[in-house]
Amino acid sequence: MKLNFRKTGTGKPLVILHGLFGSADNWMSIAKGLEENFTLYLLDQRNHGDSPHSDTWNYKAMAKDLKEFMEAEGLEKASFLGHSMGGKTVMKFALTYPExxxxxxxxxxxPRPYPVHHQTILEGLNAVDIKNLSSRKEAEDKLTEYISERGVRQFLLKNLTRKEGAFAWKINLPVITKQIENVGEEITSDKPFSGPALFMGGANSDYIKSSDKEDIENLFPDNHxxxxxxxGHWLHAEQPEAVVATLNAFLGT
Incomplete structure (x- = not known):
């Protein structure tokens, strides 16, 4: 699958992958802090952003998409950054194509499995009558019935676009709704990735726990x-300067 992407900066290649319901645009502010040292490729994963839709949506397929992107761009090797779902994708990619x-x-x-916890968001998105929608405000009003946090609603509404004069979702909402359990899929491998790996969590988030250290060690022995x-979970939006400094320090060495 040919993924949509944005390219900026000069230097060593760094590929960035967004999380669930996101797109390449979510990481543009971070990219501005890295573009002096890296050539950045910000990708829309399948069923997200402006990339194609598919009924197949799992990490094996998304890792293969990444390989096809690398080959199409003539990149033999790069560093990779992935957030949340994107983090699972880059883990799968590194374990499958370590070279x-x-x-x-x-x-x-x-790497561990995560239980499904996006039901309320999916209920809200599916409650929007997209075929008869007349305004973005109407969509937000409907989402408000399900999602109290305005920031989350605004993030989700970035997926709302117009096609041929009518509103449409950029994300493949039917497939994501049907296959949402795939996003929490455990990442496993018979062979570890031996290269340097940084696991960067939010101090107020429980996505990376102390109990995850063993799994991380087994799959990524050269880890930090x-x-x-x-x-919290949206560390790149909440503390962008700290994230940029951490990335430059780790990737620049």
């Missing part, structure tokens, strides 16, 4: 686990 990975950064996710202070 193509220089350094790995996994943002606020671990840190937590960014005063931030």
């Amino acid at each position: 193509m990975v220089n350094k790995l950064v996994v943002a606020d996710i671990a 686990i840190i937590h960014i202070k005063n931030t």
